[in-house]
Amino acid sequence: MAEVALTNARLIIIGGSSGSLEALLQMLPLLKTSFPLPVVLVLHRGTLADNSLTELLASRTTLQVKEADDKDLLEPGCIYIAPPDYHVLLEQDGSLSLDVSEKINFSRPSIDVSFISAAEVYGDGLIAVLLSGANADGALGMLMVAQKGGFVLVQDPATAAVAYMPEKAIQQSPVDRVLEPIAIAALLNKVRKRNR
Amino acid sequence: MLGYDDTELLIEKINQWYGYDFSGYARASLRRRIEGFFLKNKFSSYSSMELSLAQDPACFTRFVEEITVNVTEMFRDPGFYRALREKILPVLATYPFIRIWHAGCSTGEEVYSMAILLSEASLLHKSILYATDVNQAVLEKARTGIFAGASMQQYSENYMLSGGQKDFSSYYTANYNSAKFAPWLGERIIFSSHNLVADSSFNEFQLILCRNVLIYFDKQLQVKVLQLFDKSLDSLGFLALGSKESIRFSGIADRYRQVDPKEKIWRKSR
Numbered sequence: 001m002a003e004v005a006l007t008n009a010r011l012i013i014i015g016g017s018s019g020s021l022e023a024l025l026q027m028l029p030l031l032k033t034s035f036p037l038p039v040v041l042v043l044h045r046g047t048l049a050d051n052s053l054t055e056l057l058a059s060r061t062t063l064q065v066k067e068a069d070d071k072d073l074l075e076p077g078c079i080y081i082a083p084p085d086y087h088v089l090l091e092q093d094g095s096l097s098l099d100v101s102e103k104i105n106f107s108r109p110s111i112d113v114s115f116i117s118a119a120e121v122y123g124d125g126l127i128a129v130l131l132s133g134a135n136a137d138g139a140l141g142m143l144m145v146a147q148k149g150g151f152v153l154v155q156d157p158a159t160a161a162v163a164y165m166p167e168k169a170i171q172q173s174p175v176d177r178v179l180e181p182i183a184i185a186a187l188l189n190k191v192r193k194r195n196r
Numbered sequence: 197m198l199g200y201d202d203t204e205l206l207i208e209k210i211n212q213w214y215g216y217d218f219s220g221y222a223r224a225s226l227r228r229r230i231e232g233f234f235l236k237n238k239f240s241s242y243s244s245m246e247l248s249l250a251q252d253p254a255c256f257t258r259f260v261e262e263i264t265v266n267v268t269e270m271f272r273d274p275g276f277y278r279a280l281r282e283k284i285l286p287v288l289a290t291y292p293f294i295r296i297w298h299a300g301c302s303t304g305e306e307v308y309s310m311a312i313l314l315s316e317a318s319l320l321h322k323s324i325l326y327a328t329d330v331n332q333a334v335l336e337k338a339r340t341g342i343f344a345g346a347s348m349q350q351y352s353e354n355y356m357l358s359g360g361q362k363d364f365s366s367y368y369t370a371n372y373n374s375a376k377f378a379p380w381l382g383e384r385i386i387f388s389s390h391n392l393v394a395d396s397s398f399n400e401f402q403l404i405l406c407r408n409v410l411i412y413f414d415k416q417l418q419v420k421v422l423q424l425f426d427k428s429l430d431s432l433g434f435l436a437l438g439s440k441e442s443i444r445f446s447g448i449a450d451r452y453r454q455v456d457p458k459e460k461i462w463r464k465s466r
């Protein structure tokens with residue numbers, strides 16, 4: 001299927017809702033220090049206070065972690081977290097834009113919004129990962145990623161604190177792999193960057 | 197979605213037909229909004245959308261209304277309003293007359309929030325608030341001072357978090373599903389149309405707020421608009437942006453000092 005994205009990658013995007021933090025806390029420490037790609041993280045934040053999510057994740061990885069600012073230029077080895085109450089959109093020049101438009105799937109940030117935007121720009125250079133959650137957000141996004149030739153990775157629902165979101169994605173979209181968090185991290189470590 | 201090249205062509209044509217230049221808008225959102233407009237109006241194809249836009253000015257008006265994102269709130273980011281209350285208004289209070297510009301005011305929730313702050317600081321009578329937007333429909337709505345009733349509970353919470361101590365509901369009259377704000381709050385507000393892309397500076401202000409508007413522009417247009425604000429600010433004026441926006445890379449940054457470590461408020465120093 002979309003295996004080409006594994007050796008041709010330009011961006012990794014990860015979405016998650018309830019229970020996804022646990023998965024991330026397993027995955028992040030395993031990512032190698034010289035990680036060659038930017039990572040965009042779109043999480044439904046619930047009640048987590050402003051900076052605490054960034055700090056918590058930063059404490060578990062050697063990669064740089066920052067809450068996205070408008071027009072940030074995506075750098076390899078940096079994790080950009082969608083800020084509360086903003087959608088994150090990807091621009092063709094390798095930067096990101098923020099957007100306060102209507103909630104999608106009751107969510108802002110919405111995983112679908114970012115995944116669809118990333119699929120448009122990055123096509124078969126995109127690797128999308130969907131983690132635990134109790135919302136259908138992300139399922140449509142995964143389908144779009146797959147249609148544009150991107151690589152679609154879903155957390156094994158059996159390992160997810162809340163299986164609904166990964167299950168929805170598996171029903172609605174072709175998926176390349178269904179894996180537990182540790183295996184997702186191992187696969188991401190093998191991803192090779194597109195050399196132009 | 198409309199392809200990248202076709203998007204560029206459409207932008208060019210719209211500029212020719214109507215003199216509206218969208219070329220400085222960030223493409224990711226612009227293309228998403230064009231797609232939304234296309235679906236909402238059930239055009240059979242992109243070319244029929246283009247034909248309608250070419251032939252029907254009313255269709256173009258709807259296009260502008262759909263392309264611009266008008267989502268807004270009262271006391272959005274309470275910490276920001278708290279900083280206005282505690283750090284900015286005491287400075288403005290020392291002036292004989294206060295001019296404030298809300299650029300991209302949308303349906304008015306932000307400027308009404310400001311009017312409440314000013315009134316609680318006993319400054320409203322000597323203030324004038326210019327609230328501008330490119331979208332005529334939102335301005336008309338803003339002029340009514342009527343907001344969604346369902347939002348009042350959240351606005352009231354925001355208001356209290358911003359340091360408000362009154363009963364928030366004393367500012368409006370509730371009606372079925374709307375809340376009409378007291379006319380005296382709106383008396384010092386002038387709503388008018390202003391396009392940040394094309395229109396020039398029209399006054400000198402002590403405070404300019406432009407929140408969550410620059411995110412829809414590319415870097416180049418952001419710089420141009422920030423220079424417009426720079427020109428429109430008094431020598432010690434304040435500039436306030438949205439919580440994820442900044443003046444970095446704008447060429448004006450070296451003349452401004454951030455007033456609060458967290459909130460996006462700068463003061464011009466010369």
Ligand SMILES: C[S@@+](CC[C@H](N)C(=O)[O-])C[C@H]1O[C@@H](n2cnc3c(N)ncnc32)[C@H](O)[C@@H]1O
Nearest residue numbers: 264265268300302329330331391392393407408
């Ligand atoms: C998301 S709203 C922000 C409302 C409010 N400032 C807030 O932060 O809640 C963005 C507003 O910018 C306006 N806008 C977009 N392009 C503009 C332009 N070229 N000139 C003036 N206003 C513009 C839109 O019509 C919209 O009402």
